């Protein structure tokens with residue numbers, strides 16, 4: 001018998017996300033619309049493209065394992081020291097490393113029921129016990145999370161702001177009260193979508209407060225999901241501890257160059273954010289015309305409420321039959337929605353067309369206006 005750890009032996013075979021590529025392989029044809037993974041179909045900054053093309057010329061060299069230039073630029077951007085910034089292959093990798101830093105088998109960890117599953121995946125992979133707190137009114141329920149934390153004394157507590165899968169957000173003042181009430185534990189504040197959020201969602205940075213680790217990514221507004229670049233802004237002791245366990249060559253040379261150039265192209269990111277705002281409004285109007293509702297979103301996706309988990313699952317399958325890839329929340333009551341990434345105008349029109357074509361078969365509402 002292979003000497004797997006008892007934790008690995010107890011884990012079910014699991015895939016955190018079925019990738020769109022697997023759907024294409026199964027269907028034997030490419031997807032027409034890939035609007036399920038909150039990637040940015042606005043593409044990347046021309047400056048990032050140029051920098052990455054140039055970096056290819058040096059790809060026979062190892063990358064800078066200290067990520068010096070990118071970390072320096074991020075430090076300047078956020079008004080922190082370079083020693084308070086650590087890079088990772090996306091937030092996903094950093095979540096795994098942070099779990100490894102703080103969580104031992106049998107420890108408790110708190111998150112929300114239906115929240116970002118990759119965090120849970122890492123926690124379970126380390127043999128810890130997850131406590132999941134239901135959402136309230138489609139938002140992560142900070143008071144209930146706090147109650148739970150006081151009861152179970154977790155090592156870590158996870159909050160995404162704005163949140164995936166519903167797209168809702170917490171105001172900075174709500175988060176401040178929440179943090180003030182936390183028992184002795186570390187808050188992982190996942191801000192993957194913060195570029196799309198209103199200003200009052202942005203908690204001021206206080207990296208000297210070791211209890212809070214902020215997680216950011218180039219995957220969303222910067223459009224670089226496939227390059228795998230994320231970072232944490234944290235107390236220097238946390239960054240130093242991550243240096244003991246991280247994959248030092250994990251953020252490759254091309255990705256570092258692209259992220260650095262993209263960071264210097266604010267106009268590009270602003271334009272993506274503006275178009276996403278326009279797209280969210282457009283989807284809200286579309287939904288209303290179809291007799292549906294959207295959950296107000298502070299992200300680059302919209303949760304479209306179709307009334308029940310069963311209907312949402314059916315709609316997702318029907319869309320897939322038309323080559324449209326969307327995802328949906330995994331648990332009730334959030335699973336009454338499908339989650340659609342907000343892309344460029346042409347893509348939105350194409351999605352609207354397919355939605356209007358399939359919706360009558362779902363038997364929702366009598367009047368279809370398109």
Ligand SMILES: Cc1ncc(COP(=O)(O)O)c(C=O)c1O
Pocket residue numbers: 037038089090091092093116160163164190192216217218219225229230
């Ligand atoms: C809440 C949240 N955190 C993290 C990620 C992944 O970020 P990254 O691509 O940097 O690993 C996602 C991606 O969808 C997300 O929704």
